[in-house]
Amino acid sequence: MSGSYVKPWLRLGAAAVLGVALLASACSRTDSSAGVENLWRADGFEVTEGVTTEAEVLEALGPPSQIISLENETVFYYLTEAFRSDRLLLIIYNRTKRTTRYDRAIFFFDRSGVLRKASFSQTALPRS
C-alpha cells in the first residue's frame, strides 16, 4: 500500500472525535444571575422576630433589592435570581429550555425598626 494508509483504529478515533465535536458544538448552556447575593443562606445568619433590628439586617445582608414603605411598617425585600438556558440544536431536532429560579427574603419592621416578621424562599439557590 502507499503511504496514505490509515490504521482502522485511527479512522475510528477520528470519526468519534468528529461526532463528539458535532454534538458539542450544537449544545450550549448559559447561566446568569441577577440581584443581591443571597447572604441569608450563609451559616450563622439568624434573625429573631421581636428582637432583630433594621440596622442588624442591613449590616448582615447589605442594601435590599427594594424597600417599601407601608402605613405602619417598612419592608426590606431581598431577591436573587438565577437564569439558565439549555439549547440543543441538531438541525432536525432543536430544543431550548429556559428556567428562572428565585431566592427571596422579606423582612417586615415596625415603626421602631424591630423585626415583626421574616420569611425566606423554601427553595434555596446555591450561594454564588
Next chain:
Amino acid sequence: MLTPAKALLGLALAAAASACTALPFSAGFTDEGSEFGDALPAAAEDLIAGQASDADVLDALGPPAAVTALPHGYAFLYESGRLSSKSVGGSVYSLRAGYSWSDARFAIGAFVFDAEGTLVGRAVERSDDGTGSGFAIGTQKSKAAEQLLYTLPAAQHYWGRQMLRPIPRTLNQASNPDSGESGLERRGTTTKVGQRSLESGYLTALALLELLKTQTGN
C-alpha cells in the same frame, strides 16, 4: 483514503457548519420551553379572608414575587408559570410552513391585607390551558420572544434605577407599578392598560410632536 490531515479538515468544517443556523432550507422539530418561579403551594386556597394574617400567608407560601403598599393596607402577588411551544415544519429562506402547538400553565395568587395585616381578600388562579395549535404558511416568526416576556428579570432589580428614567416616567414614579408603592401588575400584562398606557401614550405624543416639528419646521 482518509488521512489525519483530511480528518482534521473535516472536523473543522463540520464544527463550523453546525454552528451556523442560517441555513436556506430546513425541516425539523422544535421544542421551546420556559419556566419561572416555584409552584404555588396548595395551601394558598386554605387561607381565608378575615381569619388569616400576613404572617400566615408568609408561613404557608413564602415571600411573594411582589409587594405593594395600598391606601389602606398592602398586597402580595405570587406568580409562577411554565410555557411550552412545539412545532414541526420546514422553511425555505424566510418562508415557513408547519404545524405548532403550545400550552401555558400559570399559578397566580393575589392577597390583600388591611393596615393591621389581616387578610381581607384573596384571588388564586391556576390555569392549565393549551394556548392553541394550528397549521400555518407564512414568514418566520419566533415564539421565543413571547416566552421571554415571562422570563424577564424581576422588576425589583431595577427599583433604584426607577428615578433615572426619562422625565415623564420619573415624574409619574408615584404611580409606577414596579415601585412597590402603587399597586401590582402580573407579568405579561399589556402596556395598553393602566399606568403603562399613560407612559407609552405620553411618549408617543412626544414623538408625534417631534415629527410634526420636523415636517413643518416650527
